[in-house]
Amino acid sequence: MENLMFLAPELAVVATGLIVLLIGVFMSPQTKNMLGYLATLGVLAALALTIQSFGTEATMFFGTLSIDALSQFFKLVFLAVSLIVSLASIKYNENSDHTEEFYSLVLFATFGMMVVASANDLILLFCAFELASLATFALAGFEKRNARSLEGAMKYFIIGAISSALMLFGISYVYGATGTTSIPMIAENATLLAENPIGLVAVVLLIAGFGFKMALVPFHMWAPDAYQGSPSVVSSLLAAGSKKMGFVAAFRVFIVALAALQPDWQLAFTILAVVTMTFGNVVAVSQTSVKRMLAYSSLAQAGYIAMAFVVMTPMALTGGIFYTLAHAFMKAGAFIAAGAVVWMITSQKTGNLDIPDHLDSFRGLGKRMPLAALCMTVFVFALAGIPPTAGFMAKLVLFSSTIQAGMTWLAVIAILNSALSLFYYARLVRYMYFLPPEGKKIGMPFPYAAALLLAVAGVLAMGIWPEPFMQWAMDAAQVLI
Amino acid sequence: MIPLTFYLGLAALLFSIGLYGVMTNKNGIRMIMCIELMLNSANLNLVAFSSYTDTLNGQVFAIFSIALAAAEAAVGFAIFMAIYRMHDKINLDELNILRW
Numbered sequence: 401m402e403n404l405m406f407l408a409p410e411l412a413v414v415a416t417g418l419i420v421l422l423i424g425v426f427m428s429p430q431t432k433n434m435l436g437y438l439a440t441l442g443v444l445a446a447l448a449l450t451i452q453s454f455g456t457e458a459t460m461f462f463g464t465l466s467i468d469a470l471s472q473f474f475k476l477v478f479l480a481v482s483l484i485v486s487l488a489s490i491k492y493n494e495n496s497d498h499t500e501e502f503y504s505l506v507l508f509a510t511f512g513m514m515v516v517a518s519a520n521d522l523i524l525l526f527c528a529f530e531l532a533s534l535a536t537f538a539l540a541g542f543e544k545r546n547a548r549s550l551e552g553a554m555k556y557f558i559i560g561a562i563s564s565a566l567m568l569f570g571i572s573y574v575y576g577a578t579g580t581t582s583i584p585m586i587a588e589n590a591t592l593l594a595e596n597p598i599g600l601v602a603v604v605l606l607i608a609g610f611g612f613k614m615a616l617v618p619f620h621m622w623a624p625d626a627y628q629g630s631p632s633v634v635s636s637l638l639a640a641g642s643k644k645m646g647f648v649a650a651f652r653v654f655i656v657a658l659a660a661l662q663p664d665w666q667l668a669f670t671i672l673a674v675v676t677m678t679f680g681n682v683v684a685v686s687q688t689s690v691k692r693m694l695a696y697s698s699l700a701q702a703g704y705i706a707m708a709f710v711v712m713t714p715m716a717l718t719g720g721i722f723y724t725l726a727h728a729f730m731k732a733g734a735f736i737a738a739g740a741v742v743w744m745i746t747s748q749k750t751g752n753l754d755i756p757d758h759l760d761s762f763r764g765l766g767k768r769m770p771l772a773a774l775c776m777t778v779f780v781f782a783l784a785g786i787p788p789t790a791g792f793m794a795k796l797v798l799f800s801s802t803i804q805a806g807m808t809w810l811a812v813i814a815i816l817n818s819a820l821s822l823f824y825y826a827r828l829v830r831y832m833y834f835l836p837p838e839g840k841k842i843g844m845p846f847p848y849a850a851a852l853l854l855a856v857a858g859v860l861a862m863g864i865w866p867e868p869f870m871q872w873a874m875d876a877a878q879v880l881i
Numbered sequence: 882m883i884p885l886t887f888y889l890g891l892a893a894l895l896f897s898i899g900l901y902g903v904m905t906n907k908n909g910i911r912m913i914m915c916i917e918l919m920l921n922s923a924n925l926n927l928v929a930f931s932s933y934t935d936t937l938n939g940q941v942f943a944i945f946s947i948a949l950a951a952a953e954a955a956v957g958f959a960i961f962m963a964i965y966r967m968h969d970k971i972n973l974d975e976l977n978i979l980r981w
Contacts (some may be wrong), residue, residue, distance in 0.1 A: 413899075425936075466929040520968050522942075523938065523941065523945060526942075526945070526946070526949075527945055527949065530949045530952070530953065534952055534953060537956050537957075537960065538956055538959070538960075541959075541963060543895055543961045545967070547967060547978060548965065548978055548979060550960065550963055550964050550976075550978045551964075551977075551978055551979055552979060553960050554961070554964060554973065554976060555979075557956065557957050557960050557974075558903070558909075558912055558957075558973075561913075561916045561953055561957065562900075562916060562919070564920075564949075564953070565896075565899070565916055565919035565920050566919075568923040568946055569896055569919065569922065569923040569926065571923075571942075572892075572923045572926035572930065572939075572942075573926070574928045575927065575938065575939055575942070576926065576929075576930035576934070578888075579930075579934040579936050580938065580941060581934065581939075619895055624979075628979055629979055648921055688945070696963040745883075756969045837981060865891065870931045
């Protein structure tokens with residue numbers, strides 16, 4: 401019998417999900433409020449177990465699951481996002497009749513993402529990918545009487561289902577050419593794949609399949625709609641968690657398994673990275689809905705992270721992996737802050753109720769909700785890459801490694817894009833602090849405040865004291881090379 | 882024995898029909914049917930490869946993916962049901978509140 405202790409974080413998450421679902425059935429809407437705290441505690445326990453197991457290496461279940469520095473790092477990313485989301489959702493689900501469904505879906509999605517991070521076999525990778533996708537499809541359409549939520553969920557579902565079909569078809573070719581589904585075995589037999597013409601078809605299909613999840617242009621169409629339409633806490637999970645799942649799967653499949661086809665996919669990722677960051681930033685400039693603007697800025701950030709596939713030096717991979725954690729804190733926090741504003745507008749019943757996350761809702765937020773405004777400022781400056789935040793450190797490592805590798809042109813494009821992004825981030829800050837408020841001051845609900853402060857703490861800690869995080873990211877990058 | 886390329890050709894054809902259907906259809910139910918076609922063509926590939934390479938991974942994978950396709954259809958129909966209750970039809974062209 402293998403040591404199940406290696407799986408303790410996953411088991412903690414899935415057990416909490418099941419307990420919440422089971423006991424929630426017998427509770428009244430008022431007592432269900434405690435389920436949020438229970439879920440948060442479960443995630444917190446899983447987070448502690450993950451951090452405590454840093455540095456262990458093991459393979460389990462006939463080599464289908466591997467516990468290594470890469471998987472532990474990404475589990476940290478997913479659990480941190482899940483913690484922030486579950487905390488904020490306590491307020492979102494207040495006195496709702498569907499609290500237990502919401503939390504169990506969030507926890508199962510987190511579980512799926514964690515298994516993707518440690519999957520060492522394409523069968524397991526695909527199943528875990530689907531688990532996380534199915535749970536997030538349902539979450540995106542959680543407000544079933546809200547036309548926007550449903551429309552976002554529908555688009556997300558159709559495109560997500562197409563992407564998993566593309567991925568499955570690509571995987572079937574990889575399996576056919578190499579005769580195995582295990583990632584290390586595919587890497588050993590990769591020459592078979594490189595010689596076979598269907599290897600190239602498989603790479604194209606896999607890039608499309610993972611590209612949809614990572615929301616790289618031109619596979620991004622669902623992302624702005626799904627992020628804008630979904631409840632803010634769910635957008636936060638989608639942008640900060642589900643997108644990283646695409647990245648960790650792509651890291652494992654392309655860099656480890658399909659290393660023999662590197663010239664082919666590297667060219668594709670070069671084009672995708674440049675197009676994605678430019679398109680995301682240019683379109684974000686003209687957005688009036690803040691959640692939609694954050695969605696486009698999230699595309700741009702995915703473009704920066706995709707640079708890791710282009711440069712492929714150990715330092716660049718470290719930067720890319722570090723960036724995923726930094727982005728998880730910044731983006732999760734920014735969507736929660738937008739969620740707090742949406743809550744303020746809908747509970748006050750004043751302002752633009754049709755598009756509660758409109759830029760006008762942020763007028764004078766510095767006076768109406770000082771904490772939300774301050775946190776939002778930290779997040780957008782971090783997204784733009786201003787010191788001393790996580791975004792600055794991440795960009796510093798990623799861009800300088802790009803220059804070191806001799807790809808100055810790519811670094812120049814990325815830096816110009818960061819400068820452009822500062823425009824729309826600064827506009828949001830201007831709305832929050834330099835325009836007069838359109839209403840009275842509102843008390844900040846505790847769950848939102850706690851989630852925001854947690855994310856701010858993450859962003860600042862990674863910016864001011866990056867050494868431990870950088871060391872973890874470096875260990876994770878070692879697994880890939 | 883039928884050559885492997887025949888199976889691969891059939892699967893590629895089914896996959897292309899599915900992809901074409903998803904891109905051109907406007908009705909949600911038809912879209913799910915086309916997505917099922919794409920998933921099942923991949924299953925056909927997996928089983929054909931499994932039989933020709935004498936490994937069992939492909940057949941196991943096909944069983945998992947059939948189960949996942951059923952779960953996916955369930956979630957999809959649930960979303961379409963909610964849309965149908967609101968709009969009385971599932972014409973995806975008319976869902977256009979969210980744009981740019």
